[in-house]
Amino acid sequence: IILQRGNLMKEKNPWHKPVTIIITVIGVIAIVALVTVAVLQNRPLPQKYKYGIVLDAGSSHTALYIYEWPAEKDNNTGRVEQTHSCKVKGPGISSYASAPLKAGESLRACMQEAEQRVPGKRYHETPLYLGATAGMRLLNMENSSASEKVFQAVEEALQKFPFSYQGARILSGQEEGAFGWVTVNYLDDRLEQGLETTGALDLGGASTQISFVSDNYDGSESPSNSVTFRLYGNDYNLYTHSFLCYGKDQVLRMALAHQTQTGPESILDPCFHPGYNATKNYSILYDSPCVSDRKPQRAPVNFTHVGNGNFKQCQNVVKSVFNFTHCNYTHCSFNGIFQPLLQGPFGAFSAYYFVMNFLNLSDTSIPLETVKEKLARYCATPWNQIIQQHPDIKLKYLAEYCFSGTYILTLLTEGYNFTSDSYPNIKFIKKIKGSDAGWTLGYMLNLTNMIPAEAPDSPPLPHAGYVSIVTIMALLLLILFVVSLRPLWPRCSKQPQII
Numbered sequence: 406i407i408l409q410r411g412n413l414m415k416e417k418n419p420w421h422k423p424v425t426i427i428i429t430v431i432g433v434i435a436i437v438a439l440v441t442v443a444v445l446q447n448r449p450l451p452q453k454y455k456y457g458i459v460l461d462a463g464s465s466h467t468a469l470y471i472y473e474w475p476a477e478k479d480n481n482t483g484r485v486e487q488t489h490s491c492k493v494k495g496p497g498i499s500s501y502a503s504a505p506l507k508a509g510e511s512l513r514a515c516m517q518e519a520e521q522r523v524p525g526k527r528y529h530e531t532p533l534y535l536g537a538t539a540g541m542r543l544l545n546m547e548n549s550s551a552s553e554k555v556f557q558a559v560e561e562a563l564q565k566f567p568f569s570y571q572g573a574r575i576l577s578g579q580e581e582g583a584f585g586w587v588t589v590n591y592l593d594d595r596l597e598q599g600l601e602t603t604g605a606l607d608l609g610g611a612s613t614q615i616s617f618v619s620d621n622y623d624g625s626e627s628p629s630n631s632v633t634f635r636l637y638g639n640d641y642n643l644y645t646h647s648f649l650c651y652g653k654d655q656v657l658r659m660a661l662a663h664q665t666q667t668g669p670e671s672i673l674d675p676c677f678h679p680g681y682n683a684t685k686n687y688s689i690l691y692d693s694p695c696v697s698d699r700k701p702q703r704a705p706v707n708f709t710h711v712g713n714g715n716f717k718q719c720q721n722v723v724k725s726v727f728n729f730t731h732c733n734y735t736h737c738s739f740n741g742i743f744q745p746l747l748q749g750p751f752g753a754f755s756a757y758y759f760v761m762n763f764l765n766l767s768d769t770s771i772p773l774e775t776v777k778e779k780l781a782r783y784c785a786t787p788w789n790q791i792i793q794q795h796p797d798i799k800l801k802y803l804a805e806y807c808f809s810g811t812y813i814l815t816l817l818t819e820g821y822n823f824t825s826d827s828y829p830n831i832k833f834i835k836k837i838k839g840s841d842a843g844w845t846l847g848y849m850l851n852l853t854n855m856i857p858a859e860a861p862d863s864p865p866l867p868h869a870g871y872v873s874i875v876t877i878m879a880l881l882l883l884i885l886f887v888v889s890l891r892p893l894w895p896r897c898s899k900q901p902q903i904i
């Protein structure tokens with residue numbers, strides 16, 4: 406009986422008619438093809454990258470940074486990342502005033518490294534920028550023809566490389582502060598998502614910048630401190646100020662100049678360790694516009710610099726470089742410079758990080774009072790003990806950490822008005838997601854128009870959602886198609902099935 410039934414079904418099943426089979430196969434192939442084409446067409450392409458190079462010509466040294474981003478996204482939300490950095494050997498370009506050609510030559514090794522890192526076929530479309538900061542600002546003030554010669558030499562050297570050279574120039578203090586703020590907030594994804602922003606604190610060798618957004622600052626009070634941006638559809642009113650001469654190397658000169666005003670041949674310095682003793686040259690000390698007007702008459706050629714390691718006294722020496730006497734605004738930081746009330750978290754980078762990291766004081770959850778006690782103990786440690794504990798650190802750097810730590814704490818608290826309550830809002834940082842914190846990335850993003858003013862139009866659906874919907878629609882079509890063939894279905898219910 407079962408066999409009989411099987412035979413009956415076989416004979417009567419219209420699905421087995423050749424026309425029906427052909428139509429069904431064509432339908433299925435068409436739908437599979439539709440889904441495949443939709444998926445392949447919208448699959449993200451294999452990533453190709455574009456590159457940009459920025460040289461940070463700082464007062465103490467030059468560094469080269471290479472950035473890369475996915476090629477198809479350069480005017481959109483593509484993430485720009487630092488892929489390589491190179492520290493130029495020797496001092497900053499402003500130190501080559503008397504031998505400008507050497508400034509150009511000094512960049513060669515890092516530029517050759519860049520040639521290795523950027524794929525050859527991208528050379529010609531890779532923009533190359535050089536931005537100089539406070540060292541060149543000071544040289545330009547002091548001797549503008551010397552600074553022009555340094556730029557000429559640097560330009561000639563950079564143009565010899567196959568990249569798309571976009572020029573070398575001095576950044577203004579506002580640009581330096583504002584681009585540092587852009588970098589930090591871009592890397593933290595705060596701009597694209599319109600989140601509360603992070604303030605930026607940058608400490609260099611010759612200048613220092615503070616930049617943040619404050620609700621009670623609309624730019625009307627002291628407009629020269631205001632920078633406005635429209636980024637990803639949001640308006641930002643940024644407060645920024647750059648203090649020329651308040652980088653840590655220039656402040657050290659000012660502090661020494663303060664202590665040598667009377668022109669003694671030996672000074673006892675509380676910011677250097679007990680047992681520290683070095684002979685230094687007066688004219689080198691005063692060889693900077695930050696101190697040149699203080700040079701005592703008939704100064705001897707040399708002076709002996711002796712340390713006595715006293716944090717409290719060092720704080721007083723450091724305070725002497727700030728002027729708190731006048732303020733023509735509602736609030737000031739120092740030297741009569743307007744500053745709105747501090748607001749939000751802050752990222753402190755460059756020398757802030759080098760110094761606080763060296764001193765093991767980069768954790769700001771440690772109470773400010775404890776930080777000061779630890780620093781006081783460090784400053785009081787004898788110099789020979791410090792040398793023994795850090796045999797691999799350059800003596801010039803090592804000698805200055807007590808002074809630099811004291812300067813940083815004084816600048817933050819007395820200068821910018823951070824308190825024990827707001828101190829933990831600061832984070833000492835070097836890198837964010839693999840890219841160095843600093844002005845260079847923000848500078849390049851700006852010059853390549855890589856941050857749109859308006860939020861980019863995003864596709865209404867993410868890729869996975871799009872593929873799922875196409876698949877579901879195709880399946881529905883298949884079902885409809887099968888249902889539409891219903892007249893050809895076996896009329897099972899009308900057949901006597903069970904015998």
Ligand SMILES: Nc1ccn([C@@H]2O[C@H](COP(=O)(O)OP(=O)(O)OP(=O)(O)O)[C@@H](O)[C@H]2O)c(=O)n1
Binds near residue numbers: 464610
């Ligand atoms: N491992 C390091 C590296 C640098 N420094 C010090 O940090 C300061 C330089 O900081 P940096 O941000 O590199 O300054 P520049 O960019 O060169 O200076 P500016 O921004 O003022 O032009 C210098 O005093 C240098 O001696 C340090 O203490 N430890």
Ligand SMILES: [Ca+2]
Binds near residue numbers: 464609755
């Ligand atoms: Ca710098």
